[in-house]
Amino acid sequence: MSDTSPAPEAPTIDEASIDAAIDAALAAIAAAPDTAALKRVRIEHVGDASVLTSAHRAIKDLPKEQKATAGKLVGQGKGRVQKALAARQEELAAAEEEAALAAETVDVTLPTDLRPRGATHPLTTLTDRINDFFVGIGWEIAEGPEIESSWLNFDALNADPEHPSRSLQDTLYVAPEGSGMLLRTQTSPVQIRAMIERGAPLYVACPGTVYRADEIDATHSPMFHQVEGLAIDKDLTMAHLVGTLDAFAAHLFGGAPITRLRPNHFPFTEPSAEMDFRCFRCEARLGLDHDADPDCRVCGGTGWIEMGGCGMVHPNVLRAAGVDPEQYQGFAFGLGIERLLMLRNGVADMRDMVEGDVRFSQHYGTEI
Ligand code: DAH
Numbered sequence: 001m002s003d004t005s006p007a008p009e010a011p012t013i014d015e016a017s018i019d020a021a022i023d024a025a026l027a028a029i030a031a032a033p034d035t036a037a038l039k040r041v042r043i044e045h046v047g048d049a050s051v052l053t054s055a056h057r058a059i060k061d062l063p064k065e066q067k068a069t070a071g072k073l074v075g076q077g078k079g080r081v082q083k084a085l086a087a088r089q090e091e092l093a094a095a096e097e098e099a100a101l102a103a104e105t106v107d108v109t110l111p112t113d114l115r116p117r118g119a120t121h122p123l124t125t126l127t128d129r130i131n132d133f134f135v136g137i138g139w140e141i142a143e144g145p146e147i148e149s150s151w152l153n154f155d156a157l158n159a160d161p162e163h164p165s166r167s168l169q170d171t172l173y174v175a176p177e178g179s180g181m182l183l184r185t186q187t188s189p190v191q192i193r194a195m196i197e198r199g200a201p202l203y204v205a206c207p208g209t210v211y212r213a214d215e216i217d218a219t220h221s222p223m224f225h226q227v228e229g230l231a232i233d234k235d236l237t238m239a240h241l242v243g244t245l246d247a248f249a250a251h252l253f254g255g256a257p258i259t260r261l262r263p264n265h266f267p268f269t270e271p272s273a274e275m276d277f278r279c280f281r282c283e284a285r286l287g288l289d290h291d292a293d294p295d296c297r298v299c300g301g302t303g304w305i306e307m308g309g310c311g312m313v314h315p316n317v318l319r320a321a322g323v324d325p326e327q328y329q330g331f332a333f334g335l336g337i338e339r340l341l342m343l344r345n346g347v348a349d350m351r352d353m354v355e356g357d358v359r360f361s362q363h364y365g366t367e368i
Contacts (some may be wrong), residue, residue, distance in 0.1 A: 011061065013055055013070040021051040024075040029084045035087040035092045042085055053104060054080050057099045065158040115227070119361035123225060126341050127207050130227050133251040134205035137244075139229075144190035150180050152189035156320040157268040172211050172222070181239060183211035187228040191313075191332060194230060195321035207337070207343075218349045227336040232313065232323060232330035237244060238271075241331035245275055254279035260304055267313060269332060271310025276304040280344075298343055305343050308335030 025045035032038040039059045046052055062070055094276035131141050144152075150173075154166055165171065165185060174181040190206035198204070205227040214220045229248075231240065242259055245328055261273035279299035282292040292303030301307050310333030315325035345364070352360050 025081045122364040139203040142194040142206045144193045150186035156192045158316040159267045187226040191230045192321045228334045230332045237330045249277045268317045270314045272311035275310045
């Protein structure tokens with residue numbers, strides 16, 4: 001390394017090299033493919049270290065008589081280059097914006113996603129509606145397992161050991177034989193579970209899936225849904241039962257509700273009754289003071305629709321669940337949700353509910 005720096009070059013401005021620098025700059029500007037490349041061209045040809053800028057700086061050191069000519073030469077040259085840069089910048093920026101817009105174009109005529117949308121099953125919607133009613137009158141919702149002990153499904157509910165519903169023709173038992181377990185045939189065992197777990201007083205609605213050894217046809221299914229109601233308190237009577245059913249019928253069918261009870265027998269209630277609701281279609285068509293429409297598709301001309309069973313909870317059932325029948329009474333009722341959907345919404349065939357065709361569900365929308 002030499003310790004003496006080279007002598008500074010005598011300032012000269014050579015016209016040919018300025019022209020060459022201008023030509024090189026203009027050629028580079030024209031060739032720049034995009035704004036990023038143009039930025040590099042700007043630095044190289046008119047930046048601090050460029051030939052033109054260095055020449056510009058050198059003018060002040062030139063002999064006086066050369067300054068004007070050199071100033072004109074370099075100034076005009078730089079001006080041409082700046083102008084070319086600005087024009088090219090505008091051109092490239094416009095092209096880049098156009099390309100970006102083209103890339104973001106959405107073709108609104110392309111086919112949309114045509115996969116069918118799902119829909120809530122009408123049984124679910126109807127069950128939600130039922131639950132809403134009971135929650136609205138201050139009851140709780142209780143659920144139990146679908147695989148149930150036969151003690152809870154039958155014995156605790158006061159069913160005789162020989163009761164026909166226990167037979168293999170009616171009930172699906174869980175292997176091995178003698179396991180004492182079955183697929184619950186009714187939601188009534190949830191009554192017992194609720195009383196044992198929550199104690200009295202108690203107001204619960206118990207919706208759920210139940211199973212029977214049935215073949216599927218238009219009106220039967222081996223798997224269906226029920227909702228059970230149970231109220232346990234001091235001084236409850238059948239009048240409370242009827243009042244509750246009237247309000248429930250009004251929630252489901254609207255209009256002026258009339259509930260009719262007909263004597264029947266269930267092991268878990270005493271007295272027991274079959275509960276009918278006044279046919280909502282005849283009522284709407286003919287008014288309450290009139291007879292039923294003899295051709296009614298809903299009630300078949302009887303003016304009543306059979307909804308399920310009910311009664312006052314049998315003292316044996318209260319005792320089995322640890323509730324003192326001397327202190328507490330209660331009423332209970334149970335009904336099938338599929339049957340309710342068929343009557344209420346005119347579903348003619350139960351198989352439509354289990355086939356899983358989404359169009360069936362879509363037909364009902366989100367509110368039924
Ligand atoms: N568990 C009965 C059935 O499956 C329905 C029923 C009837 C439930 C009377 C009740 C009731 O709570 O009191 O057919």
